[in-house]
Amino acid sequence: MTTAIVGTGNIGSRLAANLVTGGENVLVASRNLDDARALATRLGERATAVTVDEAVEAADTVILAVWFDSIKELVERYGDRLAGKIVVDPSNPIAQNEQGEFSKTIPENESAGATIAALLPPGARAVKAFGTLTADSLTSAARRSPDQAVGFYATDDEAAGRTVADLIRAAGFDPLRVGGIDQSLRIEVFGDLHEFSLGSVPSLNEAKKLV
Secondary structure: OOEEEEOOOHHHHHHHHHHHHOOOOEEEEOOOHHHHHHHHHHHOOOEEEEOHHHHHHHOOEEEEOOOHHHHHHHHHHHHHHHOOOEEEEOOOOEEEOOOOOEEEOOOOOOOHHHHHHHHOOOOOEEEEEOOOOOHHHHHHOOOOOOOOEEEEEEEOOHHHHHHHHHHHHHOOOEEEEEEOHHHHHHHOOOOOOOHHHHOOOOEHHHHHHHO
16 A cells, blocks of 8 residues: 655644654655655655655555645545545644634534545545644654554544554554544544543543543
8 A cells, every 4th residue: 555645744744754653655745846855855765755646646545634725625636536545634624813713614513524525536535534633742642652642533434444543553653433534523623532622642541431
C-alpha cells in the first residue's frame, strides 16, 4: 500500500515525521512542490516529494492534511480519480476570530467527516482520523510510554479502517474506532473525544471507557 500526505503544514509535516519514524514510506505533496521537497529532505529516504496530481495518482491511501475548505476543493478537483482509494480526513471545520476564539464554520450538529464523505465519488473509502489532537500533541504524545496514547478514527468501511489503524500504529498511537463516519463529530473540535474537550490525551484503556 502506498500512502500520500497532501499538505506540509502543522498536521501534515508532523504526521509524515511520525509515520517515517514508524518505518512507513510516504509520499509528501503540496501545492508548492518546493515545500514538499524541503519536508522530504528533512525526513530522509523514506519520504518522497511529489505533486498533488502525482500523489492522487500513485497512492492507495490519501491523507488530506489541509484545511476543511481546501479538502472540499481537492475532492471537487480530483473527483473520480479518488474512486477506489482510501481518503483520510483529519480536518476540523473551525475559524478563529479577532479575539482568538474558535468557532465552527458549519452547523453545530454537522461534521467535516460526514460532509467530506458525502462529496467523495462512489468507490472512494472515507476515514476520519488524525485530527483529534493538537499539532503539538501529535508530536509529543506519539510513542508515549508506558501508556501509549490513543488515536481515534471513524469509518463505515472495515477494510479501510484496518489500513488506517495500521497507519495510526506506525504513527505511534493505539488505534480505536469510535464507529461509522457519522461519529466523526465526536472526534472533531468541540466533540466529546477531542483533546480540547477532554483536556488530555487518553490511553487506549481510558479511551475505551469514554467510547
